[in-house]
Amino acid sequence: MGRLLEQGKISSSQMSKMLFLVIVASTVISVPSLTGKYAQNDLWLSPILASLIGFLTVFIVFSLNRLYPQQTVIQYSPDIIGKVPGKIFGLLLLFFYLHITGLIVRNYAEFIMGNFLPQTPISIVIFTMIAVCVYGVKAGIETIGRTAQVFFFFFLFPLILMPFLLRDMHLDFVFPMFEHGLLPALKGAIIPQAYFSEMFLMSFLLPYVTDPEKGMRAGMLATLGVAVVLTGVNIFILLVFGRQSSDYLYPVMAAFRYISIADFIENLDSVVMTVWILGMYVKISVFYYATVLGTSQWLELSDYRPIVIPIGMLIAAISFWSMPNINAPVISFPFYSPLMQTICPLLLLGVAYLRKKGKRQSQAQTAAASGSVHSEKQEG
Amino acid sequence: MRTWGSVLILVVCALLLGGCWDRTEINDLAIITAAAVDKAEESEIVLSIQVFIPRAVGGPGLGGPTGSSERALTTILSAKGENIADAMSKVQSKLPRKIFWGHCKVYLFGEAVAKDGIAGHIDFLVRHPEPRNRAYLYVSKGKAGEHLGNNSLLERSTAEALRELASLHLGMAVTLIDFRNMLNGESRAVVLPYIEAGSKLEKPAQIQENTLLLGSAIFRKDKMIGVLSTKATRGLLWLRDEIIRASISVQIPAGQGRVSVMPIRGKTKLIPAIEDGKWSILVKIEAEGDIVENGTKLDMMEMSSNALVQKAVEDDVRSRIELALYHLQKELNADVTNFAAAFHRKYPQKWHEAKQNWDKIYPQIEVSTQIHITVRRPGLVTDSVGHPGSHDKRK
Missing domain, CATH: 3.30.300.210 (Nutrient germinant receptor protein C, domain 3)
Known part of the structure; x- marks a missing residue:
């Protein structure tokens, strides 16, 4: 029944590009300030530490998917922990995604307002983005996958511009390393790890991947790519801004604004913004898609398209309500996000393994045809 | 039906591309090329801005260089205020166009204001989205506003002249980023280029006599404490x-x-x-x-x-x-x-x-x-x- 919801198929490389953009898009713009606040000049280490959560999440999702191929977390959680608790967990997860999508949209809008369109009402910025995403989500996973594939290369373009700041970089800013031990770098990893746990979105994508056996590799590669990009960006920002890295709300924008080559290659921040909006589009679409797909699976609908627009409206509403202004920090986010996307799935995986083990034991005792029950379940 | 739908979408997109509420026409902007901050009575400051006059560049007709060289390319406006933001809103009332900081490449601080501390002013420059971090900072002997009035022989404005000077590397060249790096540094001491010119320079003959001296102004935290010679x-x-x-x-x-x-x-x-x-x-x-x-x-x-x-x-x-x-x-x-x-x-x-x-x-x-x-x-x-x-x- 679940399979009918989405007929589209994506390749594992499209999935890894989607996941890459999902995490990089929102972190790249502010990760040096988020990590630098705690890690100071060791901030380059924080994304590497944080990526461990990403690798763990990929492993969990992939293992769950091996047990229940063709199913998303919403579908297999009632199988693992029982119908009612499974449905409750699914509902919580859906609320989580709804909330997070709203927050992401709000962050996007705040950035656009703060840097480029201060006079424009925030609702216009939010509605235009959601309108485009509605189009993408209605068109299905194939379309989102292909946009991710195209935008991925655009998104890497600003990296080529980084050497323009070579003459403003000071290698001295990196030293002394680990002056206060590893603790500051660990503290700096607290916020980025919450973003890395967003790798859990793989659970909604894997059932539609044509080559799921490569899913593990694709997820790990995406995580590795994110870690490399974030570390690179952190080093780049540190070398340019030194101790003020954490003072800027959007250090990457500030750095690209600082570029001035031969007095006419200037103000490249608009290039960065354009590319970043492409990345944010993919990110919001994937979250939005996961919410919509999950909701229709939870309600056991036959088609997800009718609920795309209502959920889009909910996301817009949540983005208005979620925070009063940009300095209201979502303190809970670093715990909330890995709790829902890493820790709960880990428990699910544990329970699933135990049940499977129990089943195998009973299978050995009775030597009955429990194997056929198992395969039935897999077909779901 | 489908075609009309796509046409409608394209029209809506075209309308939004203008930038909605933030659309700004270049002829609604007063482009600042340099700004100077001086001390006024008590805690007030005087903000002087050098505003670019776009009409002077093209000039009417294709008459060539005659006439256009006589016309000033910039004009200077100033106002008192509690801080830059306050003074800026007062300068704004003297201008029919919206002040735009995006092209301001030079900030001059008078010696008196530098001795009182300039961190507050720098804060405005890094917090406001318009000013660029690539702008150069200078401290001037005497009133900084007067330096803005100096006509430059080769460049369009003093601002341009000072910016070129920074790229010549004859003295210190300090951008906003460098300033903050020094202020945040271990020693919390800052150095800015210090310019000293003779009288107000107007005629080319005088300029040749009065060279611009480039020393440096030394700060402890954000307060100027002394000067180094060239x-x-x-x-x-x-x-x-x-x-x-x-x-x-x-x-x-x-x-x-x-x-x-x-x-x-x-x-x-x-x-x-x-x-x-x-x-x-x-x-x-x-x-x-x-x-x-x-x-x-x-x-x-x-x-x-x-x-x-x-x-x-x-x-x-x-x-x-x-x-x-x-x-x-x-x-x-x-x-x-x-x-x-x-x-x-x-x-x-x-x-x-x-x-x-x-x-x-x-x-x-x-x-x-x-x-x-x-x-x-x-x-x-x-x-x-x-x-x-x-x-x-x-x-």
Whole structure:
């Protein structure tokens, strides 16, 4: 029944590009300030530490998917922990995604307002983005996958511009390393790890991947790519801004604004913004898609398209309500996000393994045809 | 139906592309090219802005250079206020167009306002989304607003002239980012270029008499405490490992005259050491230069004369460094030479213990120098023009 919801198929490389953009898009713009606040000049280490959560999440999702191929977390959680608790967990997860999508949209809008369109009402910025995403989500996973594939290369373009700041970089800013031990770098990893746990979105994508056996590799590669990009960006920002890295709300924008080559290659921040909006589009679409797909699976609908627009409206509403202004920090986010996307799935995986083990034991005792029950379940 | 739908979407997109509420037409903007901040009575400041006059550039008709050169390209407006933001809103009331900071490349601070502290003003410049971090900061002797009025002979405005000056590397060139890096640095001492000009320059004849002197203004935290002369500033530039594009002229006693060397590239390393509680630093300079003027009777192709010149240049650089350090260590006690950072990198533990007493340690640091200048090329001729025949080896 679940399979009918989405007929589209994506390749594992499209999935890894989607996941890459999902995490990089929102972190790249502010990760040096988020990590630098705690890690100071060791901030380059924080994304590497944080990526461990990403690798763990990929492993969990992939293992769950091996047990229940063709199913998303919403579908297999009632199988693992029982119908009612499974449905409750699914509902919580859906609320989580709804909330997070709203927050992401709000962050996007705040950035656009703060840097480029201060006079424009925030609702216009939010509605235009959601309108485009509605189009993408209605068109299905194939379309989102292909946009991710195209935008991925655009998104890497600003990296080529980084050497323009070579003459403003000071290698001295990196030293002394680990002056206060590893603790500051660990503290700096607290916020980025919450973003890395967003790798859990793989659970909604894997059932539609044509080559799921490569899913593990694709997820790990995406995580590795994110870690490399974030570390690179952190080093780049540190070398340019030194101790003020954490003072800027959007250090990457500030750095690209600082570029001035031969007095006419200037103000490249608009290039960065354009590319970043492409990345944010993919990110919001994937979250939005996961919410919509999950909701229709939870309600056991036959088609997800009718609920795309209502959920889009909910996301817009949540983005208005979620925070009063940009300095209201979502303190809970670093715990909330890995709790829902890493820790709960880990428990699910544990329970699933135990049940499977129990089943195998009973299978050995009775030597009955429990194997056929198992395969039935897999077909779901 | 479908076509009409797509047309409708395209029309809506085209409308939104204008930038919605933030659409700004260039003829609604008053582009600031430079801004100056001066002290007024009590806690107030005077903000003077140099506004670009777009009409003056094109000029009516295709008449050519006549007339357009007479017209001023910029005008200056000023207003009093509690801070930059306040003064800016007052200046705005004198202008029919919206003030736009995006092209402001130069900020000048009057000496008086620099002595009161400029961190508050810098905060405006980095917080507001329009001003660019690439802008250069200057401190001026006397009123900064008057400097804006100086007509520049070659450039469109003072702002452009000062920005070009920064790229010539004759003195310090400090952007907003550099300023904040220094203020956040270990020693919390800042150095900005200090400009000093004679009277208000209007006619070209006067400009030739009144050169712009480039010294440097030394700050502790954000408050100015003193000035370094042009000569000492060059020493400071060597210490800070910044590019210098000013020739060094040295007296060569053996050659009865002067030789000028233009430094091409150089690298300065600060090597800190702590021995028995005694803090010292070794300044190691490796530099290359070309001879640009030879007023002696020496043949510059000779190895021996080359060595003489190198030795003389090394001594000159050393004396400049010592002069700068004398002012910084003994008089001003402001570590704008990055010594604190060098110690912090090498001795993080000891630095943390000594951090509080840095004011007492800095003047006591023993500085030794190890300077090596290589003269690479003698220029395009061998003989000194005044002493022909010295290259001739036949006699």
